[in-house]
Amino acid sequence: xxxxxxxxxxxxxxxxxxxxxxxxxxxxxxxxxxxxxxxxxxxxxxxxxxxxxxxxxxxxxxxxxxxxxxxxxxxxxx
Amino acid sequence: xxxxxxxxxxxxxxxxxxxxxxxxxxxxxxxxxxxxxxxxxxxxxxxxxxxxxxxxxxxxxxxxxxxxxxxxxxxxxxxxxxxxxxxxxxxxxxxxxxxxxxxxxxxxxxxxxxxxxxxxxxxxxxxxxxxxxxxxxxxxxxxxxxxxxxxxxxxxxxxxxxxxxxxxxxxxxxxxxxxxxxxxxxxxxxxxxxxxxxxxxxxxxxxxxxxxxxxxxxxxxxxxxxxxxxxxxxxxxxxxxxxxxxxxxxxxxxxxxxxxxxxxxxxxxxxxxxxxxxxxxxxxxxxxxxxxxxxxxxxxxxxxxxxxxxxxxxxxxxxxxxxxxxxxxxxxxxxxxxxxxxxxxxxxx
Numbered sequence: 023x024x025x026x027x028x029x030x031x032x033x034x035x036x037x038x039x040x041x042x043x044x045x046x047x048x049x050x051x052x053x054x055x056x057x058x059x060x061x062x063x064x065x066x067x068x069x070x071x072x073x074x075x076x077x078x079x080x081x082x083x084x085x086x087x088x089x090x091x092x093x094x095x096x097x098x099x100x
Numbered sequence: 101x102x103x104x105x106x107x108x109x110x111x112x113x114x115x116x117x118x119x120x121x122x123x124x125x126x127x128x129x130x131x132x133x134x135x136x137x138x139x140x141x142x143x144x145x146x147x148x149x150x151x152x153x154x155x156x157x158x159x160x161x162x163x164x165x166x167x168x169x170x171x172x173x174x175x176x177x178x179x180x181x182x183x184x185x186x187x188x189x190x191x192x193x194x195x196x197x198x199x200x201x202x203x204x205x206x207x208x209x210x211x212x213x214x215x216x217x218x219x220x221x222x223x224x225x226x227x228x229x230x231x232x233x234x235x236x237x238x239x240x241x242x243x244x245x246x247x248x249x250x251x252x253x254x255x256x257x258x259x260x261x262x263x264x265x266x267x268x269x270x271x272x273x274x275x276x277x278x279x280x281x282x283x284x285x286x287x288x289x290x291x292x293x294x295x296x297x298x299x300x301x302x303x304x305x306x307x308x309x310x311x312x313x314x315x316x317x318x319x320x321x322x323x324x325x326x327x328x329x330x331x332x333x334x335x336x337x338x339x340x341x342x343x344x345x346x347x348x349x350x351x352x353x354x355x356x357x358x359x360x361x362x363x364x365x366x367x368x369x370x371x372x373x374x375x376x377x378x379x380x381x382x383x384x385x386x387x388x389x390x391x392x393x394x395x396x397x398x399x400x401x402x403x404x405x406x407x408x409x410x411x412x413x414x415x416x417x418x419x420x421x422x423x424x425x426x427x428x429x430x431x432x433x434x435x436x437x438x439x440x441x442x443x444x445x446x447x448x449x
Contacts, residue, residue: 031220062220062418063293071186071225072218086186086213 024054029065029075035088036074046094112312137161159341166256173252178321182314184212194230198282201235206274209242228297234282242274245407253382273435280431289424329379336383343387356393363397364440371404396443403436
């Protein structure tokens with residue numbers, strides 16, 4: 023079970039990122055729980071400066087802009 | 101699991117060839133545009149000397165021209181921006197002193213990808229990592245005001261001299277306003293939780309992008325930005341075309357001309373609460389200029405619309421106290437005012 027956190031104040035891209043992770047996880051058959059982190063202080067605590075950010079099992083793998091589907095698959099299958 | 105191509109060199113060569121092909125098509129199309137639009141306008145059952153005829157001819161020529169130039173500028177900036185990220189910019193700016201720090205921050209504000217929805221995470225990310233407050237503000241002022249859409253559209257609609265001037269004066273406002281805010285030592289006016297926040301910047305583990313990725317970034321920027329703003333551009337040009345064809349030439353000379361000194365503060369005050377992206381505002385600026393508005397007044401209006409807006413201030417309220425927001429608006433507003441006056445004084449009609 024991978025814990026994926028999507029960091030972002032609730033902008034359109036943040037929602038799209040969470041949906042993309044969900045879809046790719048289902049396609050790969052990887053069990054995930056997706057958690058949205060919307061609190062600014064919590065987001066800043068991860069050390070990123072642009073949203074959306076993606077954290078997988080505690081590691082920041084992405085910050086700023088919509089991630090590429092290829093990258094999402096790579097993170098989930100790593 | 102990256103689906104890497106078995107022949108990365110060959111894939112890159114194909115991509116470069118495709119890019120060169122598209123660029124060549126762009127040049128050919130741009131060169132043929134005056135003749136094409138003229139032929140198209142002439143084929144319509146309209147008197148070319150009538151108001152409607154002039155408006156339609158203007159629209160048919162300007163719309164493809166502006167969209168072509170905008171696409172080129174956005175692509176180029178998309179490639180350039182792939183060299184920068186907010187995290188890298190922050191690392192470059194952390195611990196910088198006022199002065200050089202402000203200049204670097206304003207310049208990086210133009211080059212770093214920025215979305216106003218990211219303004220707050222970016223702000224606290226910068227301040228928490230030790231970027232001085234004044235330097236952070238220089239970045240935050242330059243990023244939305246001087247961007248590729250504003251510059252590309254100004255270049256396309258009003259000319260490259262005005263675009264370069266906007267770039268220069270926009271950077272000037274960002275640098276000076278950031279310096280002033282830094283000198284005032286207002287760190288105590290940040291919201292308490294922001295002051296106490298100390299972040300440990302992380303390096304996002306991403307492979308350094310190659311040339312093919314950078315071309316992809318440019319293409320992606322075109323799809324995203326041009327895909328989002330084209331409708332505003334077309335609407336703006338349609339409005340401009342209407343004004344072009346029907347409004348008398350010196351309609352605005354009295355209200356927004358050089359002789360009306362009060363028009364600059366009026367333009368700034370009206371522009372501050374307004375929120376419009378550059379795509380919507382530049383065609384309006386062009387129309388204002390065409391009808392006798394002074395350049396400094398029009399640029400001051402555009403700067404205050406893009407640099408300061410009510411929605412952005414509401415978002416920033418989460419991290420700044422009201423007093424600090426007031427100082428921010430006051431300092432930036434005064435800077436824009438100075439640009440407007442200076443411009444009207446320097447460049448007569």
